Amino acid sequence: MKIELIKGDITKIEADAIVNAANSSLLGGGGVDGAIHRAGGKQILEECIQIRNQQGKCNTGEAFVTTAGNLPAKYVIHTVGPVWDGDEEKCSKLLANCYKNSLILAESLGVKTIAFPNISTGVYRFPKELAGKIATEEVKNFKSEILEEVIFVCFDEENEEIYRTLLKNITD
Numbered sequence: 001m002k003i004e005l006i007k008g009d010i011t012k013i014e015a016d017a018i019v020n021a022a023n024s025s026l027l028g029g030g031g032v033d034g035a036i037h038r039a040g041g042k043q044i045l046e047e048c049i050q051i052r053n054q055q056g057k058c059n060t061g062e063a064f065v066t067t068a069g070n071l072p073a074k075y076v077i078h079t080v081g082p083v084w085d086g087d088e089e090k091c092s093k094l095l096a097n098c099y100k101n102s103l104i105l106a107e108s109l110g111v112k113t114i115a116f117p118n119i120s121t122g123v124y125r126f127p128k129e130l131a132g133k134i135a136t137e138e139v140k141n142f143k144s145e146i147l148e149e150v151i152f153v154c155f156d157e158e159n160e161e162i163y164r165t166l167l168k169n170i171t172d
C-alpha cells in the first residue's frame with residue numbers, strides 16, 4: 001500500500017473515497033466538513049440526514065459512507081473524531097478508531113485509493129504531532145489486499161511539516 005502526502009484541499013482529490021472529519025450531529029459544520037458539503041452539494045447532506053434518522057447520531061470513532069455528490073471522489077466516508085479534552089489515552093484510542101474504521105469501511109466498498117484529512121486537529125484541538133503519529137501508525141499497520149494508496153491531505157503548513165517528517169522514509 002502506497003502512502004502519499006499532499007498539501008491542499010481534500011475536496012479536489014480524485015480518490016475513490018475521501019474521508020470527512022464529521023460533526024457528531026452529521027449535519028455538517030465548519031472546517032473540512034463545511035468544505036466537503038459546500039463542494040459536494042446537497043445530496044451528501046440528504047444522505048447524512050437519512051442515516052441520522054435511521055441510526056441516530058454517529059459515535060466518536062465510527063464511520064459511515066455517503067455518495068460524494070459533485071466531488072471527483074466516488075464516496076465520502078464520514079467519521080467523527082474526538083474532541084481533545086486532555087485525556088490522552090482515551091482520545092488517542094478514539095482517533096485511531098476513526099482511521100481504522102474508515103479503512104475497514106473503504107475496503108468493504110472495494111476502494112483502492114483513499115484520502116484522509118488531519119482529523120480532529122482543527123476545532124476539536126487534538127495536538128497535531130500526536131494526531132499525526134496516530135494517523136500514520138494506524139495506516140502503516142493496516143494490511144490490505146484491496147487498498148492501493150492512502151493519501152494524507154494536509155491543509156495547513158504545520159501539519160504538512162509534521163507529516164513530512166513522520167513519513168520521511170516512506171514517501172522519499
Ligand code: ADP
Pocket residue numbers: 008009010011021022030031032033035036081117118119120121122123124125153154155156159
Ligand atoms: P475537527 O473538528 O475534526 O477538528 P476541522 O475541520 O476543524 O475538524 O479540522 C480538521 C483538519 O482539517 C484541520 O487540520 C484543518 O486544517 C483541515 N482542513 C480544513 N479544511 C480543509 C480542506 N478543505 N481540505 C483538507 N483539510 C482541511
